[in-house]
Structures are given as C-alpha cells and as structure tokens.
Amino acid sequence: MEVVSYLVYLIASILFIFGIKKLGSPKTARQGNFLSALAMFLAVVITLFDQRVLTFEYIIIGIVVGSAIGAFMAIKVPMTGMPQMVGLLNGFGGGASALVAFAEYYHILNKTNTLDISTGVTIVLSVLIGAVTFTGSFIAFGKLQGFVTGKVVKYPLQNPINILLLLIVLGLGYYVVANPTSDLILLAVVGISLLLGVLLVLPIGGADMPVAVSLLNSYSGLAASMTGFVLQNNMLIIAGALVGASGIILTLIMCRGMNRSLMNVVLGGWADAGSGGTGEGLVLKVMPNLLTLKN
Amino acid sequence: MILDSAQSVVIVPGYGMAVAQAQHAVRDLTNILEKKNISVRFAIHPVAGRMPGHMNVLLAEAQVSYDKLFALEDINDDFPNVDVALIIGANDVVNPAARHDKNSPIYGMPILNVDYAKTVVVNKRSLNVGYAGIQNELFFYPNTLMFFGSAKEAVNKLVNEIKEL
Amino acid sequence: MEIHELIMLIYVFALAVFVGFELITKVPPTLHTPLMSGSNAISGITIVGALLSAGLEEFTISTILGLVALIFATINVVGGYLVTDRMLKMFKKK
Numbered sequence: 389m390e391v392v393s394y395l396v397y398l399i400a401s402i403l404f405i406f407g408i409k410k411l412g413s414p415k416t417a418r419q420g421n422f423l424s425a426l427a428m429f430l431a432v433v434i435t436l437f438d439q440r441v442l443t444f445e446y447i448i449i450g451i452v453v454g455s456a457i458g459a460f461m462a463i464k465v466p467m468t469g470m471p472q473m474v475g476l477l478n479g480f481g482g483g484a485s486a487l488v489a490f491a492e493y494y495h496i497l498n499k500t501n502t503l504d505i506s507t508g509v510t511i512v513l514s515v516l517i518g519a520v521t522f523t524g525s526f527i528a529f530g531k532l533q534g535f536v537t538g539k540v541v542k543y544p545l546q547n548p549i550n551i552l553l554l555l556i557v558l559g560l561g562y563y564v565v566a567n568p569t570s571d572l573i574l575l576a577v578v579g580i581s582l583l584l585g586v587l588l589v590l591p592i593g594g595a596d597m598p599v600a601v602s603l604l605n606s607y608s609g610l611a612a613s614m615t616g617f618v619l620q621n622n623m624l625i626i627a628g629a630l631v632g633a634s635g636i637i638l639t640l641i642m643c644r645g646m647n648r649s650l651m652n653v654v655l656g657g658w659a660d661a662g663s664g665g666t667g668e669g670l671v672l673k674v675m676p677n678l679l680t681l682k683n
Numbered sequence: 684m685i686l687d688s689a690q691s692v693v694i695v696p697g698y699g700m701a702v703a704q705a706q707h708a709v710r711d712l713t714n715i716l717e718k719k720n721i722s723v724r725f726a727i728h729p730v731a732g733r734m735p736g737h738m739n740v741l742l743a744e745a746q747v748s749y750d751k752l753f754a755l756e757d758i759n760d761d762f763p764n765v766d767v768a769l770i771i772g773a774n775d776v777v778n779p780a781a782r783h784d785k786n787s788p789i790y791g792m793p794i795l796n797v798d799y800a801k802t803v804v805v806n807k808r809s810l811n812v813g814y815a816g817i818q819n820e821l822f823f824y825p826n827t828l829m830f831f832g833s834a835k836e837a838v839n840k841l842v843n844e845i846k847e848l
Numbered sequence: 849m850e851i852h853e854l855i856m857l858i859y860v861f862a863l864a865v866f867v868g869f870e871l872i873t874k875v876p877p878t879l880h881t882p883l884m885s886g887s888n889a890i891s892g893i894t895i896v897g898a899l900l901s902a903g904l905e906e907f908t909i910s911t912i913l914g915l916v917a918l919i920f921a922t923i924n925v926v927g928g929y930l931v932t933d934r935m936l937k938m939f940k941k942k
Contacts, residue, residue: 404890404893405867405871407886408868408871408883408886408887408890409871411875411879411883412871412874412875412879413876414878414879414936414939414941417879417882417936417939418937421882421932421933421936422933424889424929425889428889428893428895428925428929431895431896432895432896435899435900436899436903438899438900438903440900440904441899441900442903442904443904443905444903446911446914446915446918447899447902447903450915450918450919450922451918453922454918454921454922454923455922457919457923458922458924458925458926458930459926459927461923461927461931462926462930463934465931467741467744468701468704468741470734470881470931470935471732471733471734471737473885473931474734474881474888477885477889477892477923477927477928478891480892480920480921480924480927481888481891481892481894481920481921483920484892484894484895484917485917487898487916487917488901488913488914488921490913491897491898491901491909491910491913492900494908494910495901495908495910498908504849504850506849506850506853532733595733595814598730598732598733598734598735601734602884605884605887605888605891608888608891609887609891611891612891612892612893612894615897616857617857618897619896619897620849620853620857621897622857622860623893623896624896625864626860626861626864627890627891627893629861629864629865629868630872630887630890631887631891632865632868633864633865633866633867633869633872634868634872634883634884634887635887637869637872637873638735638872641729641880642729642730642735644793645729645755645792646789646792647789647791648792729877734881734884735884736877736879736881736882736883736884739877740881740882740935743935743938743940744938746942748940748941748942749878749939749941752878754876754877754878
C-alpha cells in the first residue's frame, strides 16, 4: 500500500507541474486548472488510505465545512474583489500549514517523547512562515476591503522592532529544537509570528497590495513546502515550491512595474515621496461635455 | 469628431475604471467603435488593478476578447501610430515625467507612452493626484483633452453620442 | 529524520523551485490573476497533512489542530480551484 501511495503522490506532483504549464495559455488554462484539481483530489483520496488515518468523523466534518465555505466564497466574490479573495485564501493556506506543523509536533512527541533536530527545525520554520502568512494575509484583506487603513502606516523603530521580533522567534525556535518537550515555547513562537505578520503588512500602502498579496502567495507556498519537510513528503515540497516560485516572480514583476525595490514597497516607502509639480500656469483643455470632442 | 475619424484607438484602463464599474460601458464603446471599422486595443500596465493581471480579468468578465488586451512591452512602441489614446481612470502609469523628470518620485517607472498618440483623451473624476501623490503633466499637453466625470457616465455618454451620429 | 534524508528533501525543493521559475515566467500577464488563485489552490496541498492529523486513532490535541487545519486547507483548495475556473471561463476570444 505504501508503494501505491508513493506512486500516486508522484503522479499528483507531475500533474501539478503540467497543470501550471497549461495555465500558460488562455486556450489550455482551464484544462490546466482541472489537471491541478485532479492532482489534489488524487492526493486527498490516497491519503485517506494511509495507515495513520483511522477515524473519519473529523475528516468528514472538516471537508464538509471547508468545502461549503470555500465554494460559497468562490461563487459570491465579485471580480473586483478578487485580490481580497486571493488574500484570504493565502491566509487560510498559511494557517493550515502552521497548524499541521503544530499537530505533527504533538503527534511525534506523544509517540517518541523526543524530536530530532531536522524535524524540529522544519517544524519551527513551518510554524513561523505559516503564522506570518496567516495574519499578514488577513491584514492585506482588511486593507483591500477597507477594514484596515489603506494608508502607509509608520511608527517609530519599525524596522528594529521587526528584526528584534524575528530574532526572538528564531531564538525561541532554537530553544524548542534543543528542548523538544517545551510546547509552551513553541506556542510563543506562534504568538510572536502572528504579531510579526501583522506588523510586516500594516506599513504597506493600499495601492501596493498587489506586491503584498503576491509575496504572501509565495509565503503560503513556502509554508506548504516546509510542512512537506516535516512530513517528509516530496509531493508537498514540490507543490509548495511551485507556488513559492510563482509568488516570487509575480512579486518581482509588480515591483518592476513600479520601478521600486521590494524593500521600498515592504517598508512603505513611496507614498510620502512629496508632491512634485502642480501644473500651475499650464493650460488644461477641459471638455465640459463630449460634444466638444468634435473638431 | 475625434473618435469617429480615428482608425486606431487604444484604451488605457486604470483602477478608477474598476471602482466606477465602467467595464461594461467600455465594452459597449469597444463594440460600437469596431462596428465603424475602428481598431480598438487595450493597453494594460503591469500594476493596473489591485493584483497581477486584475485588469485583464475585469475586462474578460465584461466580455472583452483577450486578444485585444496588450501588455506594456507589446504595445508601447506602437503609440505613435495610434490616433486616440483613451485613458479611463489611470494616472501615474501614463505620466511622461517618469521618462524625463529625474526629480519625480516615479522617475524610471515603466509607463505607457500614450503621449505619443495623436490625441490623448483623459477621463478622470477630478484633477486629484494619483497614488504617487504627484500631478500629471500629461493632462496639460497640447494633444491632451480632459473629460471629467465618473468613468461609467462618461463612457456611456460617449457611446450614446457615437450612436447618434 | 536523518540529516541525509533532510538533504534529499532539500534537493527536491531546489529542483522544484527551478521548475516553477521556468514554467511561470512563460505565463502571459493576462493570466496572472488566475495563475495566482490557481497556484494558491495548490498551496492547499497541506490538506494532506491535515488529514493525517484529523484522522488519528486517538483523540488528542493533534486531532483538534488537524481539524482546524483541515477546514482551512479545504477552504483554500475548494475556493481556489472554483474561483480560478470561474475566471478562466470568462477568457474568450471573439
């Protein structure tokens, strides 16, 4: 059975790659999306046969609830709201990865009462990236939807605080790897990562959200990849890496479109750049109505 | 009439078009111009809209054929051959200052070279500055005509005027 | 996990990133939004991990975490694929 599941995971990985390849042309894009969905379906079905999966009531609840919410969102969202939708979905994906890593942490600990270094490191990274993606995406959603100010938010010591928080997270992560049973410390990693997600996206201006959403898209892929490291599952690593690459490319395209560096966007640089010329003294030809468009 | 006597029209949609929900009106305009054998293309800046490719999706929803949608690098060299560039709710991405004004905050940003078109018609709600916070010198160019008003009403008006001809 | 096992996983990761770069630079700007929502749905692959935790024999804290993860991942997967299809249906050539 194990061999069969490895093969199915391999087929799914190949289908994901083909799916993205076919997304490269409007003619084949729908087919590509379908191939990718088929890969996901195969991956889910074969996982249900995994020897670890023995009870199904929670699985049924989870899939029914998640499908209902996902389908509702997908059908209802207007096309103008697509950035918000993708923002939210990024957040759910990242959140799921962090939760899976945390669940796996407890599972391994319950079974063996210890955690080897490689697994520990990947769990911490998975939790960190997943949690940052989760809250960061919800702030991005809020900014696009107008719940959170679309303005560039600046506060004193913005960068030192973020760097300090990141160092604290990494320090705590190191502690967890060295002392695997300290689950409260891992919880602190989650908490600070969630805060970090908020602080990283809050300064970014509303019109720079294309960059933020693309970057978070990349993070959600990285988070999935990290979960693949935790589970030692190549399919997750491949699928996550494809998404990570996609998000990074789109992020760079957006930055290039504005001739700005990623740092400039992420640190909320542009919007207070000054007022430039006012155009005073120049002649503006205004059309009071379109009939005057006639020559 | 400027649009009527044009042979080649390029529409530059910006986020203002999406805010005003003017996509369908723009589609109507496209159809009516094409009926008069005027070629209509769309020039889409990479950061038009709120996510990569957002403007393309909005136009696709309004049933604009995707082969009429052109990316910046695919249409920019062609603006000197364009009779009318119609800018709907875009601002910073068509500001020529990005090409020559070293003091401008947007200097160096790739822009759509609409000012090279024979006539530029700009629809905006007001002269308010765009996201970069600067005034747009394009609006004061001799070949530019400003038309103020909400994108939806403005474009619908334009469609009706062409119909009445 | 032994260190050589980790290295093998990093190999796979590095190669997949490379494949991703090669494929995605070829996607035209017109399709960037569906590409993003579609790849977003793929990142819901973490659903596999959620299933493993939510389906554990004994009910533990892992089950609860797994259940919440499963709901999140399923929203990501189902929402992502459906909305991508909804968009791609609109891309027509006349």
